[in-house]
Amino acid sequence: MRVAAYIRVSTHMQVEDGYSLSAQKERLNAFAFSQGWEIVQYYVDEGISAKDMDRPELQRMLKGVKEGLFDIVLVYKLDRLTRSVIDLDHLLKEFSKYNVMFKSSTEVYDTTTATGRLFIRLVASMAQWERENLGERVRMGMLQKAQEGKWVINMAPFGYDLDGKDSLKINATEAALVKEIYSMYINGTGMHKIAKILNQRGLYTKKNKPWSQGTVQYVLTNPIYIGNMRYNYRINPEQYFEVKGVIPEIVSTDEFEMVKKIIDSRVGYHPRRATSRYIFSGILKCGRCGKSLIGKSSQTTREDKKYYSYNYYCNNRQRGICDLPIINQNHLEQKFLQVLDNMDILEDAKKKSAQDASENDADNTKLIKQLEQELKEIEERRTQWQYGWANKMLSDTDFMKRKKEEDEKEKMILKELENLKPKESSRPIDNIIELWSDVKLNWNYMTTEEKKQFVMIVFESIVVDRTSMKKSPDAYVFKEVNFN
Incomplete structure (x- = not known):
């Protein structure tokens, strides 16, 4: 029997006993050997959640299913493959369509009978419930930290560096550029032109990407630069709030308010009109x-x-x-x-x-x-x-x-x-x-x-x-x- 071994670790599980890449690989090798099977291909997704099927190695494995490269898909546990009942149903149908069996090395599943398929779906439902319940607890914890004025994102915004796990400190070099962006805009340079000037000088964003009008606007409109941390700005705007004075400020309130006035005064104007000859x-x-x-x-x-x-x-x-x-x-x-x-x-x-x-x-x-x-x-x-x-x-x-x-x-x-x-x-x-x-x-x-x-x-x-x-x-x- 030709076996495809699928291995997945999420970031927080990489160091836990039994879930690391090497631990899963050893157990799958031992299980395949005990069954007299041959593992012909490993598919390894590292640091990726099982909330959906948007995973490079999983997609490559599904391509192998269609090409008939193996007879069995072997995993350490079901939740390594998926935590979604809908995705599980899709995967099982895809396996069945191409006569590929599914097996967990630590759980007893039989996908050839109706009872076996019902049982595996019940287990997947519990895995999905566990993931969603964990997500709710994480969101509540992040909300509480944000309300206390603690930084909850694992990446600092431009102008700052992480100072421990939940606070920020000023990055002097980037802060100087933030001040320059404000100065250029206040003195009449448009956002698009500012981005062009920065890119021509070989200066890039926090993610080492070229500046755009959108990233310049983010700097000019984010209250973090006057010391105010905002939360739920994009994901959940109806619950948006700001915590004032919890971040070291880079620009003055006068500068921030002046930029806001300029931006508001241009609302509804075509960009050319805002910088026209009139x-x-x-x-x-x-x-x-x-x-x-x-x-x-x-x-x-x-x-x-x-x-x-x-x-x-x-x-x-x-x-x-x-x-x-x-x-x-x-x-x-x-x-x-x-x-x-x-x-x-x-x-x-x-x-x-x-x-x-x-x-x-x-x-x-x-x-x-x-x-x-x-x-x-x-x-x-x-x-x-x-x-x-x-x-x-x-x-x-x-x-x-x-x-x-x-x-x-x-x-x-x-x-x-x-x-x-x-x-x-x-x-x-x-x-x-x-x-x-x-x-x-x-x-x-x-x-x-x-x-x-x-x-x-x-x-x-x-x-x-x-x-x-x-x-x-x-x-x-x-x-x-x-x-x-």
Whole structure:
């Protein structure tokens, strides 16, 4: 009789007596020898659950069943093959279809009779109940740990490392990149472009995969980076909750909230609109009917050169229920600067900045030490690789690849250390104060994308009217300005 020996271990059973790969193999060999059978093939699934049939070696064995490579499928125990009654029924039908018998070396089953098939299904039902009951207990235990503020996942998120079994500590190198991602987004770089920049620099995610818009968005929207652990975010959203202040924070609440405002302000916009040439799109409101103004461009040609004009119009005008004339963006910009010049809203921002500075300086000291230690480790690794390369233990390709990776890490750490200097803080509120303090001068040197980003961050809405047909800023009136 030709025998296929199927062996499976789940992760937590690999070290238990009687369930390890070697233990199962020895018992199956002994059983086959006692029966005078020959094991012609071993199928071994390592570290895989029996909750379903999505197992590489099981699928390979089923292919062998169809090809007639053996006469018997032999397992140590039934639960090594499956813990699902439905899957067992499918497997037994498949075995029977190709005249292949099934045998357990430690249990008495006879699949050739109705009573034997009933018995084996009863045993499988008990195995399935045991698995589902265990799953419920595990879920309840994880929920309890999460409510206590303990980390329950066996992998740390980007920016952190596991600190024991149920807590996290900051990974200084990755944390510096998290801060850079926030900084780039706040300063106008879109998620897709951020991912492209990181990939071009040879920097990858925690799973060593290229960045995507989705993974960048995960970093920008996960409250873990301000110290809050969330649970049931994807699997069971109706029971979602957060535990605040249980994780070391990487970014400030101000930065996180500012990113949230930017993302919320772009909800419903096509990505191109969020970074379009229209500085005030999504912000301007009609001073006559309250409708949002829509951007529209026109083109003229003079001496073989094309010139573009960017304007805003009220959609209700086309419907005949509003008479607001076209708003020219260039003239509106000049009026905008005049209006800002007469505003003074910086006092509260300055007070808030001073308070944040004193709180952040204490936190920065610890992070600076971690970053300096990482720089030392980078230099030590460089020395080792140079020695290995000099002695032909490393190829030129491997050496250059490692050198590039370390150079990128070093640049990122040095940049973060520079940002952590007390007098050179990069807090978003400080950036706004600096920009606002001399907005006319800064405005002239800003790109269109940066101007638009500033407007989206600071303003919720601007209600504008045109009081004359003069082609100048004086033709426009800001009837209402609302801040975020």
